[in-house]
Amino acid sequence: MKFKVYSELSYEVFSPTTFIFNIQAAKSASQKVISETLIVTPFIKFEEFTLKNSDTRFVKMEVEQGVFFTVIYEAEVEVSYTVYDEKVLLKSIPIINLDHEVLPFISPSRHCESDKLLELATNEFGYLPNEYAKAKAINEWIFNTVEYKTGVTNSSTSACDTLLDRVGVCKDFAHLGIALCRALDIPARYFTGYAHNLNPPDFHACFEAYIGGQWLFFDPTKLAVANGLVKIANGKDASEVAVASYFGDVTCTFMKIDCNPVVSDFIPFNSELDTKAISYE
Template identity: 55%
Template sequence: MEFTLKSTIHYDVYSPTTFIFNIQVLNESQNQSILSESLQITPALPYKEFSLKGSKTRFIKLQANAFQPFKIEYQAHVAMQHTLIPKKKVSKNTSIFTLKNEIIPFLTPTRNCPSDKLMEFAFHLFGDLTTDLEKVTAINEWIYNSIEYVGGSSNANTTAYDTLNRKQGVCKDFAHLGIALCRALNIPARYFTCYASNLFPPDIHACFEAYLGKTWIVFDPTKLAELNQLVKIADGKDGSEIAVATLFGNAYCTNMTIECHQIDTHKEIIGLGTDFFISY
């Protein structure tokens, strides 16, 4: 499958401000390859690209002066080859003792995913289910059926605990709640950002991944996007690690437009979510 995507973000700047953007798709991946890409900043501003040690996430660090509005535009043409995981492969539980060391951090609470506050609730609703796959699937369905998607209903400080109590949120809040409930049940989970074909409203999308059968499996409790129509940007412990934009100064986003389109005619995957799951 091939996709074209584009993100355009405009900012007004009121004091010297450093920005960190996370809008470039994942490059070093067995499931996706970048056929072409471009990054344009108007007017030209000093910037650097970097990745953190042990991570494949691609960040852009940019410096803007006061009263210097600018536009950052990223475009890419990406080929995808999803990994299909048979249900039987992820139906067996993985013990904490045998987990790889790098997976352990995805079991613990974070600012946006305070799983320690949700343990009693999670065990009450899902603790009687036998396998981790059953638990994660039930969590995904419960969030979809119980939390209302309301645009603009949360901010960067909204936690999974807040979302559970307010019963509303946007995709990042759905993802944070899924992560927190999984971790409360001792299932490793992480935040997943992506471009999504035919997503409405168009935006950079957030899902979550659960570590099942020694594999990261993607889930989308909003059900706004097809799981085989995603182009991965990054993964992290929660959204604060891989936010679309983080700024240090005083600036305001005046406009953001996101596009993602499938450009080939690949058929839908049969049995996805029942017979097979997708790993990115």
Template identity: 50%
Template sequence: MKFNVKSALSYNVNGPTTFIFNIHALNTSSQTVLEENLTIDPAINHDVFTAHDGRSKFMRLKIQEPCNFSMSYSAIVDMSYKIIDENNSENLVSVVELDSYIASFLYPSRYCQSDKLMKFSFKEFGHYATVYDRVLAITEWIYNNIEYTSGSTDSQTSAIDTITERVGVCRDFAHLGIALCRALSIPARYFTGYAYQLNPPDFHACFEAYIDGDWIIFDSTKLVAVNGLVKIANGRDAADSAVASIFGNAVGTSITVDCQVMDDNFQPFIYGGNQKAISFQ
């Protein structure tokens, strides 16, 4: 399945500022970037680098003088995913058997204070028979108990804030899902990407849980089909995967995002009930 993704961002820079952007579609075993293009107007020197784990792709640029600038990115991405029958999923993989990368997604992080949600998580979800059922129950609980309201939170909102105030956006839904999974010793990581048929169009966040040797994707917002996602990055939470990080004096003035499917046979997949799972690698 091929997708055409686009994003455009504009900024008003008032003084020396360094930007780190995270908008490139990733090349992974299930996602191939066939072509891509990046334009910055006016032209500004920049460099592209990967995160310490070799996965996420970042672009850095530095501006010394006040100015206005814009940048646009586009890519054609070929997607594939693995369908997994989780009806007979095994018990939780022992922590001692996890490699260091996967184990790193068990710990509390800035926005996902799983250590403060252990009692709640075990009470609400600990009785489910399989790991997949627990994560699906977490996803459904968030969908049914947290109100999705655009603009209701900010960059400081954490999973504890979300479960207390019972309102949030996709970023907050993802953080809460991650925190509740980790509270049950289920590795979980943040997912940010482009999303087909998201309304209004924007970058989208959800989460992946590590189950039986696969990273399974879950979206508590149910705003898009999980097979209509194009991955930009993974991280412990949004602090690792922010679309734009600004170090200096600048203000964003506009942002547009678009994701279109290029094939005619797209069949949307949204979890609900006793269904098979989707894994992106």
């Protein structure tokens, strides 16, 4: 399935500031970037870079005090996903046999304090028969327990904060899902991307759990169409793959995000009726 994604971010800069953006669609075996442009107006020199052993595409730039600028990213992206029958996901993989690349996603991280949630996770979900059933139950529990509300959390809010306050936005829902999965020894990671028909329009955060040898997609907000996403990046949590980081005195003055299928006959999965196990790997 092909999608067109668009992001437009405007900033007013009050002090010399370094910006790091992470808004470009990921390039992978399951996601092909057909075309893309990234324009900064007025022109500001920028540099694209990746980290060692990572496919995440960052852009960095230095902006002087007093500048008002806009970053626009547009791309056409072909996305492939796989739908798995639940029956093939029932077998658990012992930690000793996990791929080495998966192991970092089983440990606590800055925003996902899984070591503090062991008792809760065990009491609420430990009785379930397999890891897929546990991850699905975690997803449903967060949806039913945490209120989606904008403007009540910030970049320092953690999974434990969300559990205590029972309110947050998509990244907070994702962090809690990751932490609860890891507390049950299920590897889990943060997923950020563009989402079709998202309301309110924004970048979206979900999580993936490693079950039966596959990274499976979960969205505890149920705001996204499960087969309508374009991945930007994965990370241990949002601190690794924030869409915009800046080091200075800055105000974001405008943001517009779009993600639409190229074809008109796109059939979205119904998040309430379709319980498909989907992998974007």
